Amino acid sequence: MKFSFTDDQRMLAGAVREVLEKSCPPETVRAAAGGERPGPAWRALADVGLLGAHVPEEHGGLGLTPLDTVLAFEETGWFAVPGPLVETAVAAPLLVPDARLAEIAAGTLVVSVASPLLPDADIADLHVVGDRVAPSGETDLTRHTSADAARPLFSAPRDELPAGPAFDRAALATAAQLLGLGRRLRAEAVSYAGQRRQFGAVIGSFQAVKHQLADVAIALEFAAPLVHRAAYALAHDAPSAPRDVSAAKDAASRAAHGAARTALQVHGAIGYTDELDLQLWLNRVWALRPAWGDDGLHRARLRDALLGDGPAAERLP
Incomplete structure (x- = not known):
């Protein structure tokens, strides 16, 4: 298969990066870690159309496909945008009543979807657990420890993953965010490697450091086509879409995790302190890796698809 992104798809990603x-x-x-509701970034993404990108046009959205938005979601990963963005903009349009879709597009409705834990449920207006959609005040929440203070996690009495298109589309958007996060971490590591000095030289001149950064770059470049292939498959309702999504999520998760480990090694212990912003992207990678299916789930789906076990390729726990 040979394809390239259209000018409109690249322009949307460029607009998202600009805002x-x-x-x-x-x-x-950092402010999101203190429990603040989505602020200027959320409003900006609504204004540029990303929050309503997957909302049908008749409900005030753009009616776009996953292929149209995958590059834009990579940009949201680069900036570690706080708030339940994937849950609200990607999963919710397939799960909440049509009467609420215009609010999503306008940026006035925040939705938390169990995947299986509910991210940012404390600031969400609606909670979606399995096939149940309820106002935030009607859900009995239990708070859990999260790797990312800017992405708090909660559980409800039932913690079910939504099945079908909502799961696959959200898993793809999360993979795209992980790809953006990995690229940001690599850029931060390369920059710092040109500043940090040991033994009278910048560490970026050391062969071992160069090899580590090159390995990160290769992993990210190998993951990107899988993410883009999955977006194409979802946009065209290809039978292979569940397999492609799982391959993308697994590859992007591993590549981003490798970028996080290398970035932390390059920075040293200071990289995980409040003195540097690096920990914001580190924490987000570790928080998103298990979201919308952990590595084990997606590898199982991929294995089932490759071994020809039929319906098992689309099975969710």
């Missing part, structure tokens, strides 16, 4: 450069500095991500 997030202004509205989502690291200080915004």
